[in-house]
Amino acid sequence: MSERLLTPSKITAWLGCSHYLTLNSRVEAGQMSVSPTVFNSLAEILVDKGNEHEARCLDDYEALGKSIYQVPGRNRAESFTEWVARVGDPTTLGYDVIYQMPFVHESIRGIADFLVRVDAADGYAHYEPVDAKLTRSRAKPGHVLQLCFYAEAMEALSGLAPREMHIWLGSGTTQALRVEEFLPYWRRLRRRLGDLFAEDVTASATRPRPCESCEYCEFHDHCERQWREEDSLAFVANSRQSEREALEDAGVRTVVALSRRRAPVARLRDEKLSRLTRQAALQVASRGTPSAPPAYEVIEPGEDPVYGHGFELLPAPDHGDVFFDFEGDPFWTAQHELMFLAGLYYRDEGGEWSFDARWAHSLAEQQTMMSGLVDFFSRRRSQYPGMHVYHYNHTERSTIERLMRDAPDENLFASLVDSGLFVDLFTIAKNAVRVGTESYGLKHLEHLVDFERTGGIEQGAGAVVEYEQWMASGDDRLLEDIAAYNRDDVRSTMALRDWLVAQRPDDLAWRDAVIEREDYELDTDELVERLHHFAPESPEHLLGDLLNYWRRERSADVTPKFVALNGDYTTLYDNLDYLTNLSFLRMEEPTGRERLPKMILTWPEQAIDRSLGAKDEVLYAGVGVPYGRATIADIDFERRELTLRWGRVQEEHGGVPAVLTQDRYFRPGAKAGALKDLARQVLEPAHHGAPSRLALALLEARRPRFTPGHGPRGGVFDDDLDSIYSWVAHLDESYVAIQGPPGTGKTYSGSHIIRHLVDQGLRVGVLAMSHGAIDNLMRATLDVVARDGGVTDLRALRWMDAPHERLDAVTYSKKKDDLADGRFNLIGATAWLWASPEMRQFPVDVLVVDEAGQLSLADAVASSGGARNMLLLGDPLQLAQVAKAEHPGRAGASLLEHVLGEHVTIPRDQGVFISETWRMHPDVCDFISRQIYEGRLTSHASCQRQSTQFGTGLRWLRAHHVGRTTHSPEEVEVVLEQISAMIATPWTNQRGDRVALRPQDFMVVAPYNDQVRLIAEACQRRADLRGVQVGTVDKFQGREAPVVFFTMTTSSADDMPRGPEFLFSRHRLNVAVSRARCLAYLVCTEELLNSPARDIDDMRLISTLNAFVEFASAPSESLTPGASIV
Incomplete structure (x- = not known):
């Protein structure tokens, strides 16, 4: 491969668009040229601000007193390689910082912004790359790949490998990344690049596809011309890339051809094809009269609960209506964007239409603007109960929501949103009418409503450029131009609303002016505001962030569900979270002891989450029903029949569900009350009593505190049980975390510690996220007491009514009297009990939190009132807490994540790390330790x-299939053939016994229930394989087997139904692989390993999978004909 300048933009562009590399290669080969004016005004602004940011970073290093070596620049006559040779190795000069260091490595070249000397505590002195980037909150994939190149080149140059690499963000902070977590992804990518350049890239048959990089790509005009010449399907409004590919595979390659298509198309449902052909036909019809308004038609309502029902989402016009639009500068400073103008159009007190321009030229003014808007909307709704705020697309509402997060009026704004105050005309328009335009953007629909603009700015990017110019010049005429542009936007929004009202059928009912939803407790606003007067890093401020934790979680869970339920249901067929295109079968009256009628529905063939079951709550939407709630009475997956309990509430909603999704919501109840009581104690201890010292210790993430004369020897914790016994009973209103990686005996340690505490006369509680985890730890404790003795009088209580499985010697009760008299010295319950006033009045001495990596910090702090001390058992690197919302600060962390802070594993002076696994062979453990546990696990x-005839360690079985999502018969065959080859062959266990492998000695883990069912059924059909353990990851936590298979199932990134964060989860991979005593097999396609990363979280996940393949060793020959063993 010839030398090429490595830049984040080029790498990212290639990852998103293979055609980019083809065109770039043709330019370098002299086969084509690109206009020298490749950057538009926005791109020029970005370049300038990037240079300014880099210069500030250099100034900061100088201000810190760092010695800086500025690499001599490249001479005009010398090649890049000659320059690199002349520069040599400046790391030997001993400077703190090396600036603008050029590299050539593996035929790739690039220039590192900074190399910074690091003198590690263990004496390892080396240089680490630092790049200055404008991105504000976190690095992007292209940035990380560039850093990976510098890290490799650094090691090749100096022989010293950097441990971390860093992005100096536009926010002024640096983000550190572990090199080892990303290098496998980079190495695979580099090999793919090498394979590409081994051929003639200029002759590649790639084609242009619209992607995120188009806006700033130097080839955009070239591709645009090609699309126009070809009459490309890229111009069909509301079409997806996957749909265009399906059409092209069927021979439909132009807009005209699509407008004439009548025959079915593989991989496209008939209703979706019908929509696309009608859209194309309208666009073709509009081409003939470009000066006239585009052709349009009202969408005929059908079974889809939203498409064709847009007019039903339209409320009646009101005298108090407001039309609203923002203008913002995403590049205001390197640190911050700025919403500098909020434009409002409404009738004033005299009844005249008035444009209200609200400016903000600083962050403080922006926050004042946002609070003022919320106040204005609230007061106007009070004055005009039927008014609404109209906007186009979600930006206006979501921007206020984002900027009001963590603000005193957050709950007030949430209540306005939930009441239906904001009306998105984009959603209404695209579901009410089809228009012959290439986009449904507001500027395109203006031709439909015959609206003419008066300002000179043509698009939002122009407003950004003019605002940047105003900041440089101070010429207020620029602000006047922006205001005129914004005034056109809000007037255009009103014109579209009025046009839609005119098209609306006369016999159609208006949408309710106010939508009744759950009432949020607004009394927390005052507490949040007062707590946020404390410093942002203070425990008081964090407590303020936690007060709205459950409201944010509920909103983050339900809001996208409402959007999906009221969106295009044809896009949900492959989404496991939704059951769509439901149709009514019959009603059944209650029989026997039943009290409610039942509605029976059916559904067409589609991907479905088979964990849905009786008693599950669901959210649904249907024709004329924007949302509703119901309970499943029964579901038959084979007959495809769903039975819902259909009571008075559902009957009043009317309609029939067309699409539904599970609603997993439990009201916080006592937990929210406990946090508010704690807030009052923190703010007014004289009136409400002193706050819990344990709660404050958790909020501050303090080091453990012990009574005088106690604690770990030398202040350093170790994992020896006798050592733990010496201090665990002497915590002083504090906590200690015990991190237990897979196979280290966390439950063993926890049960022995509980036995010891009870033996010391202490009252102990057990808390976990699930009842199963609570029962598991209590069962282990009871077994220890029964086997080893030491406790003269163990009295155990489970706070629940009807257990699925009763534990012997345990009382089951929910009588509050049982909590008050101290009769029970071991109590197991979920957070709702520990947060209750009763437990706060009679706290246990030590509350043992199991699976503390899955418990939210909010739940933990709320529960802390029920205990004097806490022992935290768990591992945040196995199955993680399920949090969906974006929370401020540390409020979204799990309990253990909060305690660990920036650490991956717990430091020795902060808690216990159980460092030895009794399960995994070293060949398996080495991968888990290095990739997950910073090398601390042995x-x-x-x-x-432990060994097998097939060796030990990791294996990759390469599968071959395409288009698979949640089940793969090909991978089932691969797995079963391999197991068949291994059954009855000898393996040696931990004691040195040599025995034959039985079916139950194999464990097969799959990400989806469909694949689990397929494997289980296949095993059941074969007598020699009955007994093989099959399940999803969550079913196997705490279990083990000599041989484990992890079948990834999905063919490629394009086929993933739940996204990479689910399929590539490091937590799931950790749990799956670490079940293995001897051998762990990964089964997946090559295409899946080559998945592109959307962000660095994806990159880290995919890289771990790539690392598995790098670790995998090869046996002498393949024993599975359907796969390649690597």
């Missing part, structure tokens, strides 16, 4: 004895 010596 195998017990006895694990070395």
